[in-house]
Amino acid sequence: MTVPALTIENLSVEFATDRGSLRAVDGVSLSVAPGRTLAVVGESGSGKSVSALAVMGLLPGSARVGGHIALDGEDLLALPPEALRARRGGAMAMIFQEPMTSLNPAFTAGEQVAEALRVHRGLAPAAAFAEAVAMLERVRIPDAARRARQYPHQLSGGMRQRVMIAIALACRPRLLLADEPTTALDVTVQAQILALLGQLKRETGTAVVLITHDLGVVADHAEDVAVMYAGRVVERASAATLFARPEHPYTVGLLGAAPRLTGGEGRLASIEGTVPDMRNPPPGCRFAPRCPFAITRCVAEPPPLAEVAPGHMTACWRAPLAQVLGAA
Amino acid sequence: MTPLLELDDVEKHFPVRDALGRSRGAVRAVDGVSLSVPEGGVLAIVGESGCGKSTLGRVALRLIEPDRGAIRFQGEDLRRLSGAALRARRRDMQIIFQDPFASLDPRMTVEDAVAEPLILHGTVPRARIRDRVAEMLVRVGLRPELARRWPHEFSGGQRQRIAIARALASGPKLVIGDEPVSALDVSVQAQVVNLLQDLIRDLGLTFILISHDLGVVRHIADRVAVMYLGRIVEEGPAPEVFANPRHPYTRALLAAVPGQGTAAPPLEGDVPSPISPPPGCRFHTRCPHAAARCSAEVPLLLGAGHRAACHFADTLPPAAPLREADPGGERLRRLQAFFRPPPAQTGAMP
Structure with a gap:
């Protein structure tokens, strides 16, 4: 078993709001591991992005963060701000959904990649720019030398996201956090970007956390999956296991809610109701109010994330779900 | 049988000017559809984005004036109508937009928002408006107390759901949904897809779904038109x-x-600019054939029936089958059956 690049233990993030405090992440x-992709799946408000921002140390000062986050064994939450800043863009990097707002419109693509190389690897300006062009080639930007001298508005959405990836990977990070990196892109460009991320991961051995709401993306591009709901991880497994034998009712519902290309039975499985108000979450299992399998215990007592099969964890009092089918 | 809506060689170009006001050509958003x-x-x-599908939807309702072509609604050319006649027609045609945070006026209550088209079109007598709003809310799965x-x-x-209630309040025949579920989370998206299907069936609506989500399209639509750079490349x-599929x-x-594995190499390159689309077949710069x-x-x-705009549509090798996997099998289907509620009774329109 390889040593994980990133380990998060019992992470909690709490925000103070004018209507009381809100625990966006609760015991995650x-x-x-290096060279692997962990997909974190969940809908808006599940806490997946907040967890990633906690790892990067990018949460606002008002956020109260608890638990442990270790990058290669080093406790990130204990680092002083300057040291954390050095890790950011160095040992760990993050790319976001909207490359236009992440890039600086006043600098060329090449300058922005070069900046990372100067700051984190101490390269001289000319050497940094030459290396930046090489990085843009590496992310398969055609005619990279010319593109390096262009500004973000002169590039297409797909090309901008390639520039972001080049910046993120410029310093050979141990960990790459990708938060919905292709959600703003067209489907043919999405396929290019995800294929590129996979190739670069295999070449560099970087550990990747891929945050997405798209289960198809998970199936194609991740080895491991964590499903989040209302601030908690409700299921964790290899991607193959999760799709073949999901053991959390939320995962089951989510898999049925996405319409299939091959058509299928009339109505989609739909999870009735909406996600809970996180200022006042249900006391037991947070999915219980929407769960067709919920029993009294689910409403009263939060289920722990427990192993249901080797390497397969689920937080459900009704697991394994075979008993639900047996009773039906 | 006369089609409800017919577009004939419709064209819409948006002129592009630089900072000094000099013409820089035109975005050929819809080019002979x-x-x-x-x-x-x-x-x-x-x-994909920029193909002209949203412009086409707006042109179909004459929310955007086309440069050329005819738009016939029940055989009548909408471009010949004006003023009161056009407004009267609008009662039969409605649109639902993508972003429910932008499409509802924050200063209008739900009741006012749903009632507005009823008042505008004089669909029901004033005294009956409140009942009608309540009825619409129930129909889209909301409690009438929320009005x-x-x-x-x-x-x-x-x-x-409120935006849908508002669109359907005046009893339209034709509804256009411009990415109506794209901004929603997957579980909520499924609820709204199911609702739209129920409404289309129960109200006998004619529906044009503008979408980039092929799963949703496969689920709802009975015909599909594929657009690329302002033109339809396939329809059937x-x-x-x-x-x-006949077009590359x-x-x-x-x-x-x-969700189909990564065996197929992705299509190279980006969509070319709609200001200067490639000559000939607009897809040729990215086409493997x-x-x-x-x-x-x-x-x-x-x-006939299934049309494609490709010189080689009849001689291309057969298309690779969809490789959508089904690893969950029977066990997953049985579990998911618990999530599939019986069809809501939206009832027929009075």
């Missing part, structure tokens, strides 16, 4:  | 187009949908 534990 | 939708039909218009609330009190999915019955672009689009003829000669949309 995750780990990613 | 002909389509027809029979009464009760559900047509999906699919394509006095404000949009900010609702989630994205609930707001989209949805099961046919998905199982046996449709094939690439279907192959790029995630392109030949000399493709850059010289514009292919026509040909075929």
